[in-house]
Amino acid sequence: MxxxxxxxxxxxxxxxxxxxxxxxxxxxxxxxxxxxxxxxxxxxxxxxxxxxxxxxxxxxxxxxxxxxxxxxxxxxxxxxxxxxxxxxxxxxxxxxxxxxxxxxxxxxxGFFPWEDLRDQPAPAHDAVLAFVDAPAVDPTLRRRARLVFGLTDADWNNEAVLERYELLYELGGVAEAPHTAASFGDSMERDHRRIVATAIGRLRGKIKYRPIVFELLPPAFTLSDLQGTVESLAGVRLHGPNFRRLVEETGIVEETGERRPTSGRPAKVYRFRPEVLAERPDPGIGIRGRP
Amino acid sequence: MxxxxxxxxxxxxxxxxxxxxxxxxxxxxxxxxxxxxxxxxxxxxxxxxxxxxxxxxxxxxxxxxxxxxxxxxxxxxxxxxxxxxxxxxxxxxxxxxxxxxxxxxxxxxGFFPWEDLRDQPAPAHDAVLAFVDAPAVDPTLRRRARLVFGLTDADWNNEAVLERYELLYELGGVAEAPHTAASFGDSMERDHRRIVATAIGRLRGKIKYRPIVFELLPPAFTLSDLQGTVESLAGVRLHGPNFRRLVEETGIVEETGERRPTSGRPAKVYRFRPEVLAERPDPGIGIRGRP
DNA sequence: ACAAAAGTGTTTCGACTACACCCATGG
DNA sequence: CCATGGGTGTAGTCGAAACACTTTTGT
CATH class of the missing domain: 3.90.79.10 (Nucleoside Triphosphate Pyrophosphohydrolase)
Structure with missing residues (x-):
């Protein structure tokens, strides 16, 4: 072994x-x-x-x-x-x-096209929905699929990446499945795509209560940079004004005093504030997807 | 290996x-x-x-x-x-x-006496607090301890079992630590106590969004039974009337129609309702705390 | 001027909390 | 009739969502 x-x-x-x-x-x-x-x-x-x-x-x-x-x-x-x-x-x-x-x-x-809901309409996402919600699929599986793909009145849970991948695997929707009926997203060797699904789900969850996004950002960034990064990971758009407020209120960042030019009004530059770790037990970036 | x-x-x-x-x-x-x-x-x-x-x-x-x-x-x-x-x-x-x-x-x-906050005062808990918050301990460790043991204005997070155990280990508060200054709770062989700490934390978290408490209960139970079980796992008391409402609203249980005698008014008997799994994506028992 | 992006203020909404109280039974 | 636990009603609180709006730059 x-x-x-x-x-x-x-x-x-x-x-x-x-x-x-x-x-x-x-x-x-x-x-x-x-x-x-x-x-x-x-x-x-x-x-x-x-x-x-x-x-x-x-x-x-x-x-x-x-x-x-x-x-x-x-x-x-x-x-x-x-x-x-x-x-x-x-x-x-x-x-x-x-x-x-x-x-x-x-x-x-590229491996999980259906996980990106930032731009509407999202054709890659909709294609998978059509596949898992087809009338021909086994009723039990289909009900589970509708749940985990956010087709019921319960909304999309962006952390359930692994559940969605496994469902798709069971339905033969990925190339590495035993009986393939369709092939959504690029495949990987062995079960590596499953491992990546686990990673994405974990990361999406952890962002909410640990300040790990900052590991992915440069030391100085604007709140738009931060929002864009979080959105890219979460696969969902966030409401700008509220995002800024929520982030500022947590004390997880502080202004550097600098400003950065943009195509519009220049943006304040921020840095991560490590002191939060000693102030709050679960400092993170609260995210709630927008419809 | x-x-x-x-x-x-x-x-x-x-x-x-x-x-x-x-x-x-x-x-x-x-x-x-x-x-x-x-x-x-x-x-x-x-x-x-x-x-x-x-x-x-x-x-x-x-x-x-x-x-x-x-x-x-x-x-x-x-x-x-x-x-x-x-x-x-x-x-x-x-x-x-x-x-x-x-x-x-x-x-x-018995292994984690400081984790049980159901009855106040909780001497076993307080003893550990006094140990980790002693003036003599290293300031950095002490600040971390105050956070994770709920001594700051942030409240007690019942899921942080492993963090608390590891802190106690670092401070020499458990028998299996390299340099022992005190010995809180019963010890276990090897690193088994660490594994149990991981399990408790995971279970406390999972209860909130998966209906796994019912694996621990008999098929028929009263809401008091349910509450008592959840409280015992969470290590915290819950507000009865609100607990009952929250549970009923989720549709996670249903009445059997029977009643069970008590020392007061007889209690309605409930059973787990497996259909929730097909209705809601994350059915669990809400306990005050994080999502 | 006006487009584009940053940033602010105010209202609405809903989930949970707290508190007060009523109900059904046994002794 | 009163102690005991089961159970209900309702007002308050707080954080986040929604929406309308202002500010500051470049072209």
């Missing part, structure tokens, strides 16, 4: 969340865990990232451990088993620019 | 949440993962529970993977490494009664 670590390395540029993939068929950077070398799994993950990408890690957290047999379709009966621990890693824009050869940043919505 | 599974098996009786421990120095039921035998980690966990305890599993979820070297203090330099995947398992009261020999149910507040 081999224990490997798979890293979902995320960065945001131009309001586009991106995942680092290694060249060829898209797959996540990964490496075997060698107990003799690393004292902890987290250190092993850090080493893996440094050695394979040279990137400076901003934030790192364990996601889940995936141990199903035949995760890798090439795995043969009686062959060695692969268990992998997934990690979510955030990298700042500046650091991300220094990506080495052999790896590529890919828009995460 | 050995991959093992550790199970935190939880059940509630008499408004006391209990964890299944194997006899001797308290430790969690655990077993080595044998890839040839089990197709998935989850199946391995189920097998482990069945073989070691014979209990009927109500709900099961993966918690976290713990891979630090010297998790086991007996581990020797250069010796085999132990990586373990923690699982949270819920068992109903009725099923729990059939616990076999060699294992024992232990009140989880």
């Amino acid at each position: 081999r224990l490997v670590i798979d890293a979902v390395i995320v960065s945001v540029a131009d309001e586009t969340p991106r995942v680092l993939t290694v060249a060829g068929a898209p797959r996540l950077p990964s490496g075997t865990f060698v107990p003799e070398r690393d004292r902890t799994l987290e250190l092993a993950a850090r080493r893996l990232i440094t050695e394979q990408t040279g990137l400076r890690v901003g934030y790192l957290e364990q996601l889940y451990t995936f141990g199903d047999r035949f995760r890798d379709p090439r795995e043969v009966e009686g062959g060695p088993r692969l268990v992998s621990v997934g990690y979510l890693v955030l990298v700042g824009v500046d650091a991300a620019a220094a990506a080495p050869a052999g790896v590529a940043w890919r828009d995460w919505y | 050995r991959l093992v599974i550790d199970a935190v098996i939880v059940s509630v009786a008499d408004e006391t949440p209990r964890v299944l421990t194997v006899a001797g120095a308290p430790r969690l039921p655990s077993g080595t993962f044998v890839p040839e035998r089990d197709r998935t980690l989850e199946l391995a966990a189920r097998r482990l529970i069945t073989e070691q305890t014979g209990l009927r599993v109500g709900y099961l979820e993966q918690l976290y993977t713990f891979g630090d070297r010297f998790r086991d203090p007996r581990e020797v330099e250069g010796g085999p490494r132990l990586v373990s995947v923690g699982y949270l398992v819920l068992v109903g009261v009725d099923a729990a009664a059939a616990a076999p020999a060699g294992v024992a149910w232990r009140d989880w507040y």
